[in-house]
Amino acid sequence: MKVACVGGGPAALYLSILLKRQDPSHDITVHERNPAGSTYGWGVTYWGGLLDRLRAGDPESAHAVVEHSVRWSDGIAHVGDRTTVHHGDEGFGIGRHRLLDILTRRARSLGVRVEFESEITAADMLSDADMLSDADLVVAGDGVHSGLRERHAGHFGTEVAVGRNKYIWLGTSKVFDSFTFAFVETAHGWIWCYGYRFSDERSTCVVECSPETWTGLGLHEASEAESLALLERLFAGPLDGHRLIGRAQADGSAQWLNFRTLTNRTWHRDNLVLLGDAAHTTHYSIGAGTTLALEDALALAAALRGSPRLEPALDAYERERRSALLSVQSAARYSAQWYENLPRYIRLDPHQMFALLGQRHSPLLPHIPPQLYYRIDRAAEQLEPLRRMKRWLGPKVARTLHARTRASRE
Secondary structure, three states: OEEEEEHHHHHHHHHEEEEEEEOOOEEEEEEOOHHHHHOOOOOEOOOOHHHHHHHHHHHHHHHHHOOEEEEEEEEEEEEEEEEEEEEEEEEEEHHHHHHHHHHHHHHHOOOEEEEEOOOOHHHHHHOOOOOOOOEEEEEEEEOOOHHHHEEEEEHOOOOEEEEEEEEEEEEOOOOOOEEEEEEEEEEEEEEEEEEEEEOOOEEEEEEEEEHHHHHHHOOOEEEEEHHHHHHHHHHHHHOOOEEEEEEOEEEEEEEOOOEEEOOOOEEEOOEEEOOHHHOOOHHHHHOOOHHHHHHHHHHHHHHHHHHHOOOHHHHHHHHHHHHHHHHHHHHHHHHHHEEEHHHHHOOOOOHHHHHHHHHOOOOHHOOOOOOOHHHHHHHHHHHHHHHHHHHHHHHHEEEHHHHHHOOOOO
């Protein structure tokens, strides 16, 4: 089979590895529009469950990922001058540049062609020089703004919901020992960040606030240098005097964004299939974007191995991933809403607020007074009947609210 992967992100690179391992005779090319070594973002997070799946998919690349990852097990929250610590599950961080380098090297070692500065656009697919015309399978791994998907926007049924809060993705020379949250009150409302290390020298630091706080602090008019200087002052305690690092935009602007939650009615058309962010996005606050992209690759490779015909394989891939994503997408929606409604929780005692931060994925939390929810949650840890009721109610409420939301849109 001849396969063309458009976009050189983790999902497309990992898919090329899996397909080559399944059948070395596959002819696979990954087209990446940017130069080698250029990538956005700082570090990505993942948890132990993903490692088990990566080891099953390709032990060699999994070993390299583990070797270059850092670990943490505690979470710490700074709320003003108050601090609380939570002992949780072990998490992992790895630099995005490092991850891409590992996957690129592994793909090439298996015979995959990885071509940088090779941009494929929707216009290219309509020209006589179409580089994808002879491919048996075209994989759109070209991200949330996928040009291949947009060429057939009516078919895919893409919908985008824009989040309310403003956020900016930064790096820092501060190496956080734990997954760190910091909430700072200003004259214009709360602003917060969370940081995690991805190497022994650097950490990721995501800053978020309401649009009112953003404009009140003047961040809507500030250059990147001015924004970084203000944020360094606001988060001087957690940063421990370290600097924040931006993305060096050519015009000197700060890249503040509103998160875009993207869904599609269908994920494939003829021999074109969507992968990763081209197919779906989930709010960054649950730290699952890269994990879900790699799991897409695993599912698509398995579906192609299981069926000699392309259409049934793509159908099977879409069914499996849609089903697997339901709970994750629900968790991401409620997580984003938790932060959008931060004043509802921020005045609680720090240990209570942090406990509800950990419960932000729950569909019940927005409908129960926070302190009551906290008491019920603590009681549920001790009483099996309450645990069973909570497990039963959560999905039931989520399904009901999701159905109402769909109905209101229609």
